[in-house]
Amino acid sequence: MTDLLQPRDEAELAEAVRSAFAGKTPLAVEGAGTKAGIGRPLQTERTLTAKGLTGVTLYEPSEMVIGARAGTPLREIEATLAEKGQALTFEPVDYRGLLGTAGEPTIGGVAAANNSGPRRIMAGACRDSLIGVRFVNGRGEVVKTGGRVMKNVTGLDLVKLMAGSWGTLGVMSEVIFKVLPAPAHTVTVVLHGLDDARAVEAMAAGLGSPFEVNGAAHLPAGLERVSKTLLRLEGFPESMAYRAAELRKLLKGFGGADVVEGDPATSLWRQVRDATFIAEPRDAAVWRISIAPSKAAAAVAAIRRALPVRCFYDWGGGLVWLATTPAGDAGSGPIRAALAGTGGHATLIRAPAEVRASVPVFEPQPAAIAALSAGIKASFDPAGILNPGRMAAGL
């Protein structure tokens, strides 16, 4: 059992970090802890949670911007936006099913993980929607960066550094996102029976069309009886009917297509977003591979030659969710060997703590980049007290 620090406001948060800085006491930093199993295991006796900092601080629908204290539950943000017909564009992944965690994910946790779902392919990642952050750095200083306007190039863009830093650079106290109107209608064109390489070609054709495909996923045979390739369109209903018809025409060389609409389509994309297809068996290790789409099928084939694999593709092939045996290095060696030279990289999302302690969870970096990253870590957190070692030794 570790000590739990749960400040109620930004001043208490800063005080907690200042005191840890003075005492060189390492802290585990979290929101609700629903993604605590991602990263190298921490050796900390104290946990600092932002869960006590809650509430929407700013919402201007006509300016397409929402701000909230970092511990605000994502669910509350989404409900607030839905009342005005708006949504976070990047479809944050809900990791609870995959990781078997409970609790309400926080908006700060979403930002810290740069957590983006299927719409990332067209609408940008979490880091692209995040426009302002207030955080407490490892000295216990309150820092603000970015702001509430979506066009802002004033000074170094530390917002981007905070996104995806997994609590290792600072503890966020408030985040501001730009938002978009929620899509009025969802239509998904489904192709059947394509192998991985053909599916990536079909998705590239769809994404390279003028019809604004904003989700493109492939569920290989093995997950489904016959493989399914999904291309999503979102917008006003009359427009969607037209675009779906045009898209089917464009893709007719890839065989017959069905159309799924409304709730079944929404549900299907939620499963893509949350990687539900590979959540079972529970003991399998799960990797997230990021790669240029045209190289994905060959990389997966190479991994398959070395390992038993269940996987599916999102982002038109640019994201591969892959489950394999947790034994040994959980496939790290063969997976990273298959990715070497492709520009792709792999992150271990689910594995037993002892595996995550010995296998690099995040892709190891070339020396020059690692040196810059270490310098950046020290510039925010000189005593190394914030989630020490979570992303890599020293970070």
Added chain:
Amino acid sequence: MSGIAFPTPDARVVARRDEIVAGLSRLVAPEALVTSEDERRAFETDGLTAYRKLPLAVVLPSTTEEVSAILRYCHENGVKVVPRGAGTSLCGGAIAQEDAIILGVSKMNRVLDVNFADRTMRVQAGITNLAVSQAVNYEGFFYAPDPSSQLACTIAGNIANNSGGAHCLKYGVTTNNVLGVRMVLLDGAIVDIGGDALDAPGYDLLGIVVGSEGQLGVVTEATLRILRAAEGARPVLFGFPTSESAGACVAAIIAAGIVPVAMEFMDKPAIEICEAFAKAGYPLDVEALLIIEVEGSDAEMDATLARIVEIAKQHGVQTVKESKSAMETAAIWKGRKSAFGATGRIADYICMDGTIPTGQLPYVLKRMDEIVKGYSLRVANVFHAGDGNLHPLIMYNVNDPVEAKKAEDAGNDILTLCVEVGGCLTGEHGVGIEKRDLMRRQFNDVDLEQQMRVRAVFDRQWLLNPAKVFPLEGRWLPQTDAA
């Protein structure tokens, strides 16, 4: 103008000028080194032409390896380096001075690779913004950020300033459209940051390189995201009797769930200046003009426009004029994109670039008018209405020092106003020298120190584009931070 301070050039470096030129001449071909005073004059300023400083020398390398050799030399010899693309910066970001060399990347302007299947392309960073889109147009693709200076400005400069443009309401700015860079660090090390995948491992270094105004390294190549163009695009002109009604119309369009690809605002002075220049058919009997562009098939555009026209009518629109041809569309955008140039034909001007929350638009327009009138000057307003990025053009006579000072003061007052209402000093032009001394209006010392600490990770000695972005006072060379 003389309002902006430059640090005193380092006399020791200036005294070593011949030695430094000789050192650089060993690294590049003779034609890549500019040393005569006449030729250096061409590099004494950028788009902020009121300020002029001769650089020590100008180097125009052709390869990443040459850039590396030059930076290593400057690092070892304590020579300041000002990176430069096409020199179109409106904030003085590419102005050097007597103790600094200019390192221009404009000769590195080739397309290296286009991958339509992955919707990416790799270019040398000295290529112009427009040339990038032109290289992929034949397949119906384009590169989204489209600054008004796109004919001249380089991808290197776009990356340095995180440039935007008229169409970023839908497609985002540079940082949302760059996937990777090859960059040379001050010590000459060549690093690849990001790549052709949609996200990169580790800290988002690409995210801080974009918009770092040439202070973290010199970008020589970039991997860009390209997009398939919509089936069609059509701009429509909406004339309003007041700026307030135009502003309210913008808010109502967004509230209705419609995000047009562009929503551009012009006030009466801007309409008159641009119409005289571009003959775009802008209505001259209105106080405010919106150019709203929609995309899609003809039927889709008709449907979306019908919704927008309905909203505009509810806000008292006076004139609605749709583009009926590609030529009309081109003329409409030519008028908007030449707003700066057209203004330059009738007066000297400084162009502000603050962003405000769009809800503050009526108040800010009114206050800006009062501010500028208070200095007995004129202003023309063009801006990106959807995202609140203002571009007031304050007109003055550059040969009248009193008026020049007034123009700068009025600009500073306007930017301060932008910050006060919840916005920022610069939406897409960068801080440079122009807004450097206003940074404390937006950030406190702790905020700035955290930025400077990150900058110092890349350049402890302040050799890369010094005297920019951060106020000259209050700078430090950080002590060892290790605990």
